[in-house]
Amino acid sequence: MNAPTPAHHLTIAPRATPPELVAALQQRFGAQCSLAQAVRDQHGRDESVFVSVPPPAAVVFAESTQDVADAIALASQYETPVIAFGVGSSLEGHLLAVQGGISIDVSRMNNVLSVNPEDLTVTVQPGVTRKQLNEEIKSTGLFFPIDPGADASIGGMCATRASGTNAVRYGTMRENVLALEVVTAQGQTIRTGTRAKKSSAGYDLTRLMVGSEGTLGIITEVTLRIYPLPEAISAAICSFPSIADAVHTVIETIQLGVPIARVELIDANTVRMVNQYAKLGLREQPMLLMEFHGSPAGVKEQAETVQELASSHGGQSFEWATTPEERTRLWTARHNAYFAAIQSKPGCRAISTDTCVPISRLADCLLDSISEADATGIPYFLVGHVGDGNFHFGYLIDPDNAQEFETAETLNHKLVQRALSLGGTCTGEHGVGLHKMGFLRDEAGEGAIDMMRTIKRALDPKNILNPGKIFAL
Amino acid sequence: MNAPTPAHHLTIAPRATPPELVAALQQRFGAQCSLAQAVRDQHGRDESVFVSVPPPAAVVFAESTQDVADAIALASQYETPVIAFGVGSSLEGHLLAVQGGISIDVSRMNNVLSVNPEDLTVTVQPGVTRKQLNEEIKSTGLFFPIDPGADASIGGMCATRASGTNAVRYGTMRENVLALEVVTAQGQTIRTGTRAKKSSAGYDLTRLMVGSEGTLGIITEVTLRIYPLPEAISAAICSFPSIADAVHTVIETIQLGVPIARVELIDANTVRMVNQYAKLGLREQPMLLMEFHGSPAGVKEQAETVQELASSHGGQSFEWATTPEERTRLWTARHNAYFAAIQSKPGCRAISTDTCVPISRLADCLLDSISEADATGIPYFLVGHVGDGNFHFGYLIDPDNAQEFETAETLNHKLVQRALSLGGTCTGEHGVGLHKMGFLRDEAGEGAIDMMRTIKRALDPKNILNPGKIFAL
Numbered sequence: 009m010n011a012p013t014p015a016h017h018l019t020i021a022p023r024a025t026p027p028e029l030v031a032a033l034q035q036r037f038g039a040q041c042s043l044a045q046a047v048r049d050q051h052g053r054d055e056s057v058f059v060s061v062p063p064p065a066a067v068v069f070a071e072s073t074q075d076v077a078d079a080i081a082l083a084s085q086y087e088t089p090v091i092a093f094g095v096g097s098s099l100e101g102h103l104l105a106v107q108g109g110i111s112i113d114v115s116r117m118n119n120v121l122s123v124n125p126e127d128l129t130v131t132v133q134p135g136v137t138r139k140q141l142n143e144e145i146k147s148t149g150l151f152f153p154i155d156p157g158a159d160a161s162i163g164g165m166c167a168t169r170a171s172g173t174n175a176v177r178y179g180t181m182r183e184n185v186l187a188l189e190v191v192t193a194q195g196q197t198i199r200t201g202t203r204a205k206k207s208s209a210g211y212d213l214t215r216l217m218v219g220s221e222g223t224l225g226i227i228t229e230v231t232l233r234i235y236p237l238p239e240a241i242s243a244a245i246c247s248f249p250s251i252a253d254a255v256h257t258v259i260e261t262i263q264l265g266v267p268i269a270r271v272e273l274i275d276a277n278t279v280r281m282v283n284q285y286a287k288l289g290l291r292e293q294p295m296l297l298m299e300f301h302g303s304p305a306g307v308k309e310q311a312e313t314v315q316e317l318a319s320s321h322g323g324q325s326f327e328w329a330t331t332p333e334e335r336t337r338l339w340t341a342r343h344n345a346y347f348a349a350i351q352s353k354p355g356c357r358a359i360s361t362d363t364c365v366p367i368s369r370l371a372d373c374l375l376d377s378i379s380e381a382d383a384t385g386i387p388y389f390l391v392g393h394v395g396d397g398n399f400h401f402g403y404l405i406d407p408d409n410a411q412e413f414e415t416a417e418t419l420n421h422k423l424v425q426r427a428l429s430l431g432g433t434c435t436g437e438h439g440v441g442l443h444k445m446g447f448l449r450d451e452a453g454e455g456a457i458d459m460m461r462t463i464k465r466a467l468d469p470k471n472i473l474n475p476g477k478i479f480a481l
Numbered sequence: 482m483n484a485p486t487p488a489h490h491l492t493i494a495p496r497a498t499p500p501e502l503v504a505a506l507q508q509r510f511g512a513q514c515s516l517a518q519a520v521r522d523q524h525g526r527d528e529s530v531f532v533s534v535p536p537p538a539a540v541v542f543a544e545s546t547q548d549v550a551d552a553i554a555l556a557s558q559y560e561t562p563v564i565a566f567g568v569g570s571s572l573e574g575h576l577l578a579v580q581g582g583i584s585i586d587v588s589r590m591n592n593v594l595s596v597n598p599e600d601l602t603v604t605v606q607p608g609v610t611r612k613q614l615n616e617e618i619k620s621t622g623l624f625f626p627i628d629p630g631a632d633a634s635i636g637g638m639c640a641t642r643a644s645g646t647n648a649v650r651y652g653t654m655r656e657n658v659l660a661l662e663v664v665t666a667q668g669q670t671i672r673t674g675t676r677a678k679k680s681s682a683g684y685d686l687t688r689l690m691v692g693s694e695g696t697l698g699i700i701t702e703v704t705l706r707i708y709p710l711p712e713a714i715s716a717a718i719c720s721f722p723s724i725a726d727a728v729h730t731v732i733e734t735i736q737l738g739v740p741i742a743r744v745e746l747i748d749a750n751t752v753r754m755v756n757q758y759a760k761l762g763l764r765e766q767p768m769l770l771m772e773f774h775g776s777p778a779g780v781k782e783q784a785e786t787v788q789e790l791a792s793s794h795g796g797q798s799f800e801w802a803t804t805p806e807e808r809t810r811l812w813t814a815r816h817n818a819y820f821a822a823i824q825s826k827p828g829c830r831a832i833s834t835d836t837c838v839p840i841s842r843l844a845d846c847l848l849d850s851i852s853e854a855d856a857t858g859i860p861y862f863l864v865g866h867v868g869d870g871n872f873h874f875g876y877l878i879d880p881d882n883a884q885e886f887e888t889a890e891t892l893n894h895k896l897v898q899r900a901l902s903l904g905g906t907c908t909g910e911h912g913v914g915l916h917k918m919g920f921l922r923d924e925a926g927e928g929a930i931d932m933m934r935t936i937k938r939a940l941d942p943k944n945i946l947n948p949g950k951i952f953a954l
Contacts, residue, residue: 126736126841169681180679182688183656198928204837205869206653207906208642208692210913210921210951211933215655215688219681236738263599265709267740306779364677368599396678433680440683448683455671459940460684466939467932478683 022108025065029086040069051111054098064111073228081195092222094161100441106476131231134163150234153178168439169219176395177269189229193468222474238301243335246323247293253321254294255371270299275390285348349389358402359416363427364436367397398436440478495581498538502559513542524584527571537584546701554668565695567634573914579949604704607636623707626651641912642692649868650742662702666941695947711774716808719796720766726794727767728844743772748863755814758821822862831875832889836900837909840870871909913951
């Protein structure tokens with residue numbers, strides 16, 4: 009087992025960006041190409057805890073697929089890295105220019121290109137954010153369910169194979185991307201997939217691109233599945249005597265095949281932080297937040313089944329909500345968890361874990377990791393998309409305190425090894441980026457990494473597409 | 482647009498299989514390696530209409546992953562093709578040794594390795610068939626829903642990205658394979674994926690392998706999602722005045738988000754053939770066969786909704802079934818369609834199409850293709866997994882009549898071009914194999930094919946894994 013690369017041990021080896029490339033970009037893109045320090049700085053970081061590395065040498069604000077293709081073609085000519093940028097909400101250092109190069113910002117490519125309500129599909133540019141998309145299709149009675157928390161760009165969500173609270177019912181980006189337009193490392197534009205719901209037509213390039221974190225191509229168009237807004241939605245919160253009780257309720261819910269739309273765990277720690285932050289007066293016990301989608305009768309049936317399961321595990325203080333306003337209130341605790349935690353320790357940052365295990369191992373994995381964290385005394389919050397076996401510890405550290413950093417990293421490391429030994433994965437939804445390169449090696453093994461490496465070398469022989477991420481070349 | 486390669490124009494360029502390789506296989510595998518003509522012949526064909534090509538030079542009956550790895554390593558040493566064989570139910574020439582080489586039969590690797598009912602996963606060897614799997618897990622109250630018709634091997638179903646009647650509710654092999662063990666072209670064994678339900682851990686090698694038709698690796702272990710047997714199942718058949726009425730009922734069902742488990746179309750032609758074959762006395766009109774899975778109340782609700790939609794489109798003669806025996810009777814028409822059709826024209830073979838279109842275009846695509854087929858006078862049957870927009874014409878041809886062959890190929894060609902122009906795919910579930918290589922070029926474009934080719938060359942530089950399939954190298 010290899011230790012992950014701690015952020016402060018990160019190898020930063022920027023290749024020099026040739027001034028000729030910058031000049032060529034300025035000539036081709038004019039005002040769409042910025043060299044301003046503030047703009048470059050903004051594009052050289054994300055939401056991760058990584059120490060800052062020098063920012064990209066230039067930022068190209070692409071407005072079309074042709075812009076992306078031209079920028080990549082120029083970068084290829086000068087063998088210089090290119091990093092796609094959506095809204096900067098990555099948690100794993102995906103956007104850092106660790107080998108230098110330029111940033112291609114696709115946020116201006118933010119048009120919903122076509123909505124096909126009768127086929128339940130939509131085609132968008134990569135800079136469209138998920139909230140924008142849902143706003144724009146609201147009148148059709150349809151919605152795009154994937155919700156990773158942040159108002160991420162659809163392109164970024166593809167690149168990291170994002171998921172979130174609704175995935176237990178609607179799947180992840182893996183299941184919900186039908187087709188892509190992608191610019192390759194050679195600056196060539198290709199299309200993968202069609203609007204057909206299924207296909208056996210050759211290699212699944214769509215799913216090869218989804219989750220490739222900008223290392224195999226830059227996504228310039230995305231066709232997604234969308235869903236009818238449920239006729240009825242019902243939400244509930246419920247407190248449990250222990251994490252184990254809450255988790256066993258979830259396990260039984262999933263095993264019974266209840267099509268629950270959301271089921272989130274918040275530990276007692278986090279409830280306490282949220283109570284303090286937002287004066288919610290919630291019972292300071294582990295809590296499940298649930299949501300049911302379907303017909304009125306179907307939702308009622310699902311809710312009754314889960315309520316029965318919860319009761320048999322000591323669940324109490326059930327609170328139900330059916331109107332949007334009541335639902336929003338119930339979900340306040342979940343939505344505020346991160347901010348409440350950060351506020352609980354002034355000046356701190358959160359190091360977030362992202363393991364995902366087979367659901368039968370969830371209780372074991374959680375309880376052991378909680379004991380481990382409690383033993384160190386480091387403060388943390390714990391939330392989870394427990395219906396999928398995915399959860400996040402957020403260890404709250406003082407970024408200037410190397411000791412705390414090491415403690416958090418050690419806990420994360422132990423948690424990942426535990427998850428892997430239980431048949432799980434080091435990242436349920438954040439991606440590998442920089443932080444999890446060591447973990448990925450442990451998880452996939454050298455043989456599978458070699459296969460990834462071979463594909464990367466073949467498709468991007470100059471190693472210009474977001475180099476230094478996922479695995480070392 | 483390029484014409485597809487008709488079977489009788491197939492380029493057959495067997496590389497000579499070195500006698501040294503055959504000797505080495507015999508030494509390593511003893512009685513597990515067969516050179517018998519009958520065995521070789523059986524492994525040199527599948528269910529496709531392709532003219533026969535010389536069979537593989539030897540058949541290795543692998544009994545373990547190590548056997549597969551050793552056979553591939555030897556084949557690699559002698560730069561000789563290897564073709565994996567499950568049960569031989571491919572419809573697209575996947576198994577034909579068009580460049581010579583050896584067959585690796587995995588049918589003896591037929592153990593269910595582990596069942597994890599509490600995680601809804603199962604891990605099997607590739608030679609396990611889908612019916613065997615469902616038999617072996619019956620006592621757990623769980624089932625594996627993917628049903629391509631034939632009792633195919635799970636390995637083969639992975640390789641072709643199979644689906645079938647239940648895909649509208651449960652997805653295809655793309656959605657239901659969690660992890661694989663694969664032997665690479667170098668004879669190395671790797672693992673892709675984990676038992677976690679979702680992951681963002683690097684390139685999606687699992688889905689790259691699923692649908693790669695044995696050209697990137699040979700699958701030696703498969704972890705699948707399984708599902709709780711529905712509490713209630715209800716089936717129905719319903720006749721419609723026209724194909725358009727039946728299809729519009731389906732379109733509206735899907736658009737409303739009704740989680741229908743199966744919805745199959747049979748045209749009047751086929752009903753007539755089935756009536757003659759099995760004396761069913763069905764109304765000789767287009768017909769939908771449907772199945773609903775869920776709680777008793779949920780199933781009732783779904784059925785009522787669909788019945789209402791059907792009635793508004795002239796649906797009549799609704800017949801319902803809830804017991805397994807009654808359901809089997811109702812599904813007789815669907816299950817007998819192929820045999821009834823073949824019997825309707827003695828000595829004929831069926832050339833099957835496999836297009837899949839966005840559901841809103843289904844009626845247009847079907848009706849135009851029916852007119853076209855009717856105009857030629859060629860007999861055909863028509864069945865479809867219409868909830869997914871996927872359907873199959875089976876043109877009934879005399880295999881010795883070149884004219885009929887050409888007519889069927891021309892109809893197929895026109896249908897594929899129509900489907901592509903409507904945003905669809907040339908193959909919903911059969912795969913590309915030999916028959917659809919031209920169609921894939923039309924569908925994916927040279928850029929995407931180039932990417933597939935680059936991946937193939939990188940992972941299999943000696944081109945030994947099922948060469949000559951999917952695309953020309």
